[in-house]
Amino acid sequence: MKTTVTEIIEKSIAKFANYDAVIWPEKDEIIRRTYREMGEDIARIRSGLHEAGFTEDAHIATVGRSSYPWVTTFYGALTGNSVIVPIDMNLSDDDIIDELNRGDVVCAFVDPIKKTLLERIEAECPKIRKIVLLTDKDGEYSYETWKAFGVGAPLFEIQPADPDKVAAIMFTSGTTGVSKGVMMTQGSLGADAVNMYYHLAPGSVDLSVLPIHHAFCLTVDWIKAFEQGVTVAINDSIGHLVKNIKKFEPHVILMVPLMIETIYKKMKSVNPLVPKKLVGSQVFGKNLKHIICGGARLDPKFIDEFKKYGVDIWMGYGSTETSPVVSFNGERGIKWDSLGRPIDNTEVKIIDGEICVRGDIVMKGYYNMPEETNKVLKDGWFYTGDLGYLDEDGYLYMSGRKKNLIILANGENISPEEIEGAFSTVPIIGEIVVVGQGTNLRALIYPDPEKAGKMKAEQVQKEIDKAIRDYNKKQPSYRRLAGYELRDEPFPKTSTRKIKRDLITMF
Incomplete structure (x- = not known):
């Protein structure tokens, strides 16, 4: 029997009623809401x-930051059998309008930061009949006013959910091309949360730092955590991360590789005479023992380095189309250089070098995009577009994206991510992208601004030259970098910190 998201939240509200469900900072206070x-x-x-007439199958959008109003709107829609459409508030106004229209949204809950967009939504989104601001301030459009309206309305009980019913349409962030609306079902989200095997005691704290509209954050922080009675603490700003770790003393945090790389470089800059475990306790607090990492490939050497600071990194693998977690290193077995074994009730096989997935976690398809759906869903298998392999023990490894594969003029095939990962611990290199040019590989490099800001331009170039020489000495000729170019600005990125390669021009 498939478990639905609605069943998970209904049971958790009853089972963990007196535990804190969500906490967040507000000035000098910590605001709390129990289950x-x-x-x-x-x-x-x-x-x-x-x-208000938004009944079963109505498409309800949330455009905003992680917040208590966002979360209760998400579950309010799902438990009434509506379809939630989370949208990245950091998109351009044009892109937000486009996704609201392509998502067939009829009611939108919008962050007050995007208040200037309301007139455009009213004018350019003809299907939207109601706009609500995700704020606790009273007003015609406010979340608090909407809650009061709900208090005055007849109680609408939680509706039984069909596991195969579409629960959410989540637009892929799109490192290339137009975003696609991934149809995730009640059962696919429920299966991913239930079958991802790691356990926290009720009342443990999960500090949520990733964008809430992203599948990794939504499923692990806001469904899996609630399934276990965990308290989710909202990190109000990435700039407040260290302060909020000290304030909330979390037991677990989800991160993407770029965050881990940044934290590592800062810890590494501490006086080497200070014991690493002491540095780790100062940065991560007394409770944090595990960081769950996903969203992109992390060089395994960071796992070894973080161990020295007293924290284990549990790597996983997945995509929005798989709700999202496919495999996971955790309590049932770990190979630190791998992406773990597939979660329960999920099959993985390699077809022509490509990672393919089958199971309850796989999406229903792309919303109103049948041709795109047919390209990736074949005979029950989802073709991920990622290259990789399974070892003899069933652990998954990924080498790169199929669409990013560099085919040189001499016929050599190169995964740029593998080469870029080799420079991830070089202090002077902030970001790097590798591309092919004829029979050679070249790199575009954004120096680390903090490190480079303290050095002359000649010294920056000298350190980068050395890093590339050191790398090239260990590589066969076809994997060496023939040259590089420095850039003054960071690479354009998605909201989950993946570099948008299609926007990069060089050489």
Whole structure:
């Protein structure tokens, strides 16, 4: 029997009623909501949506940062059998309007930061009948006013959910091409949360730092954590991360590789006479023992380095189309250089070098894009577009993206991610992208601004020259870098810090 997201949240509200569900900083205070209080607010949102005529299958958008109003709106819509459409608020206004329209949204909950967009939504999104601001301030459009409306409406009970029913349409961030609306079902999200095997005690703290509209954050922080009665602490700003780690003392944090690389470089800059375990405790607090990493490939050497600071990195693999976690290093076995073994009830096989996935976690398809759907869903298998292999023990390894593969004029095939990873611990290199040019490989490099800012330009170039020479000495001729170019600005990125390679021009 498939577990649905609605079943998970309904059971958690009852089972963990008196535990804190969500906490967040507000000035010098920590604001708290228990599972019982959260359940009451979810019911108010659900009842308000139903009373306003947004019934089963209505598409409800959330455009905003991680917040308690966002989370209760998400569950309010899902438990009433509506379809939630999370949208990245950091997109351009044009792209937000486009995804609202392509997602067939009829009601939008919008962060007050995007208040200037309301007139455009009203003018350019003809299907949207109601806009609500995700704020606790009273007003015609506010979340608090909407909750009050829900209190006055007849109670609309939690609706039983069909596991195969579409629960969410999540637009891929799109490192290349137009974004696609991934249709995730009640059962695919539920299966991913239930079958991802790691355990925290009720009341443990999960510090949520990634964008909430992203599948990795949404499923692990806001569904898996709730399934276990965990308290989710909202990190209000990436600039406040270290301060909030000290404030909330989390037991687990989700991160993407770029965050891990940045933290490592800062820890490495500490006086080497200071014991690494002491540095780790100062940065991560007394409770944090595990960081769950996903979203992109992480060089395994960071796992070894973080161990020295007293923290294990559990690497996983997945994509939005798989709800998202496919494999995971955790309590059931670990190979530190791998991406773990497939989670329960999920099959992985390699077809012509490509990682393919089958199971309850796989999406229903791309919304209103049948041709794109047919390209990746074949005979029950989802073709991920990632290159990799399974070892003799069933652990998964990834070498790069199929679409990023560099085919040199001499016929050699190169995964640029593998070469870029070799420079991830070089202090002077902030970001690097490797491309092919004829029979050679070349690099575009953005120096680390903090490190480079303290050095003359000649010294920066000298250190980068040395890093490339050291790398080339260990490589066969076809994997050596023939040259590089420095850039003054960081690479354009998605909201999950993946570099948008299609926007990069060089040489």
